[in-house]
Amino acid sequence: MTTVRDGGPGAGLREEAAPAGADGEGGRAFRTVQWIGDALGGRLRMIDQTLLPTRFIEIDCNDVESVWQAIKTLSVRGAPAIGVAAAYGAVIGARSRGTSDPATIREALREAAAHLRTSRPTAVNLFWALDRMEAAADSARRVAEVPLLDHLLAEAHAIADEDRAMCRAIGRHGADLLAAGDGVLTHCNAGGLATADYGTALALIFTAHEQGKAVHVFADETRPLLQGARLTAWELANRGIDVTLICDNMAAQVMKEGKVQVVVVGADRIAANGDAANKIGTYGVAVLAKAHGIPFYVAAPSSTFDLSLADGSGIPIEERDPREITEGFGRRTAPEGVGVYNPAFDVTPAALITGIVTERGLVRPVDAATIRAVLGTPQAAS
Ligand SMILES: CSC[C@@H](O)[C@@H](O)C(=O)COP(=O)(O)O
Numbered sequence: 001m002t003t004v005r006d007g008g009p010g011a012g013l014r015e016e017a018a019p020a021g022a023d024g025e026g027g028r029a030f031r032t033v034q035w036i037g038d039a040l041g042g043r044l045r046m047i048d049q050t051l052l053p054t055r056f057i058e059i060d061c062n063d064v065e066s067v068w069q070a071i072k073t074l075s076v077r078g079a080p081a082i083g084v085a086a087a088y089g090a091v092i093g094a095r096s097r098g099t100s101d102p103a104t105i106r107e108a109l110r111e112a113a114a115h116l117r118t119s120r121p122t123a124v125n126l127f128w129a130l131d132r133m134e135a136a137a138d139s140a141r142r143v144a145e146v147p148l149l150d151h152l153l154a155e156a157h158a159i160a161d162e163d164r165a166m167c168r169a170i171g172r173h174g175a176d177l178l179a180a181g182d183g184v185l186t187h188c189n190a191g192g193l194a195t196a197d198y199g200t201a202l203a204l205i206f207t208a209h210e211q212g213k214a215v216h217v218f219a220d221e222t223r224p225l226l227q228g229a230r231l232t233a234w235e236l237a238n239r240g241i242d243v244t245l246i247c248d249n250m251a252a253q254v255m256k257e258g259k260v261q262v263v264v265v266g267a268d269r270i271a272a273n274g275d276a277a278n279k280i281g282t283y284g285v286a287v288l289a290k291a292h293g294i295p296f297y298v299a300a301p302s303s304t305f306d307l308s309l310a311d312g313s314g315i316p317i318e319e320r321d322p323r324e325i326t327e328g329f330g331r332r333t334a335p336e337g338v339g340v341y342n343p344a345f346d347v348t349p350a351a352l353i354t355g356i357v358t359e360r361g362l363v364r365p366v367d368a369a370t371i372r373a374v375l376g377t378p379q380a381a382s
Contacts, residue, residue, distance in 0.1 A: 031196075032047055032195065033045075033046050033084045033085050033088070033196060034046075035088050036060075038153070039091060039095065039150050040095060040149060043061060043092075044061040044067060044085065044088040045058050045059070045060050046058065046059050046061070046075060047076075048070075048075045049076065049077055049193055050073060050074055050075055052193070053233075062092065064089055064092055064116065067086070067088070067089030067116065068118075068119045072119045072120065074225065077189075078189060078193060078194020078195060079123035079124070079266065079267070079304055080125050080163050080166070080194060080195040080200070081193070081194050082119075082120065082125055083129035083159065083163070083303060086116045086119075086129045086133075087130070087159045089112065090109055090112055090116065090129075090134075090156070091133075091149070091152050091156050092112070093112020094106075094108050094109035094137070094149060094152050095149050096112070100147065100148075100149075102140070105148050106137045106138075109133065110134060110137075117130060120318055121316040121318050122268045122269055122315065122317060122344065122345045123268040124303070124306045125268075125303050128303045133155060136155035140152070163195055163197065164195075164196050166195075166302075166303075167192075167196070167197035167200065167203045168197065168198075168203070168207075169359035170200050170203045170299050170358065171198070171203035171204060171206060173357050173359070173361055173362055174203065174264070174297070175207035177204065177264075177295070177297060177355070178213060178262060179215075180214055180215070181214065181215070182215045182216070183217075183218060183254075183260045183262075184205060184215050184217050184218070184261070184262050185219075185220065185260045185262075185264075185285065185289075186201050186202070186205075186217060186219055186220070186232060187220040187228060187248075187263075187278070188227045188232070188265065188266065188278065188279035188281075189202075189227040189228060190232075190265060191231065191232055191235040191236075192235055193235060194231075194266060200299040201265050201299045202232070204299060205217060206241075209241055214242065215241075215242070216259075217241060218243075218245075218246050218254055218259065218260060219233045219246070220246060220285070221246065221248060222279060222281060223247075225324060225328070226328075227279065229245055248284075251284075251285055252291075255289070255292040256292065260289075262294065263289045263295070263296045263297065264299055265298055265299070266299060267298050267300040267304050267356075268345055269305075270305045270356065270371075271309040271314065271315060272306075272307045272309060272310055272371065272372075273310060273312075273350050273367065273371075274350030274353060274367060274371055275312025275313075275348065276298050276347065276348050276350070276356070277312060277315045277345045278346070278348065279345060279346075280344055282345075282346055283346040283347065283349075286349075286353065287352065295354040296352060296353055297354055297355050297356070298353055299357040299358075300357075301358060301359050302358055312347035312349065313347075315345075315347055317345050317347075319343050319344065320344045322342055324342055325340050326338065350367065351366075360374055360375060361374045362374070
């Protein structure tokens, strides 16, 4: 069964066992984020990732608040997926006043976008997607023959479609970095659950696999919310990829034992000089990779770059509820009243990054000039 529950105040349920595989080869398809229906009556459907791997439940969102909640609580997470969800959330907001008056629709969209922007601070894809939706509302002034809501839904679909093409292009550009038999370490989840298709960091692995290059993946469990254990291990195993789960604090030992030849991770925001924010713990993995002479790659689309920031010091780092640490295993694991610091992301300095795989090609060396040169080239994602 599949459970679909209403993300808003009303509720309805449909449940199914977690599908055996990601979209495409090797298993049944799942869609992390999808729109069901037309602009006026449609709804946003997303996998509730907080419940994986034991339950596969989809949430239907029909109001902006439920989209905001889904992003905030990590039902939908991963930078590109957050951007796609926010774009559809903007459509929901735009239609919320029940009128076809373009000025009112634009005002409602702006209000919804402003609210959605407060859901999470670090992944720039959220802001990028909402900027695009607001720009689409403005550009629609010039295509008056298309109803504005249809135009906005088409833009949200375009963001999702481009994200799918982006994943495939990143896979193509990055698969050559992996050799058959390599041990590949990854952190957090930068797979299909974090995008509209099959991921960024995991796209390299999936593409290499499709090319017949078998690699062995070490998935960091990724404390405190265990995206590596719950999501990455699930995705990889379902696609028949050899995966071993390790606790975050085991990476050094596994590297020292010579089991890791390449590290590849995703990113939530990359500054103009290549400093890259990703899930907390990524910076430590990069330091370990450097110490062991292991190449460290970041895989991310152009929508994850924030060229307005000269370096990573300006990237806002989300701080989350202390209970994610003190009660993360479904029970209290620390004394009452203990002080807790819970930054959800860290910034890996460009100097520790061997290369950044984008849908437009490989950035190597990682510096401002190379980033500009690669991102400036025409889109190669389709
Ligand atoms: C392709 S997703 C890249 C990043 O968004 C991912 O590695 C990550 O850090 C996600 O963090 P999360 O807090 O689970 O949203």
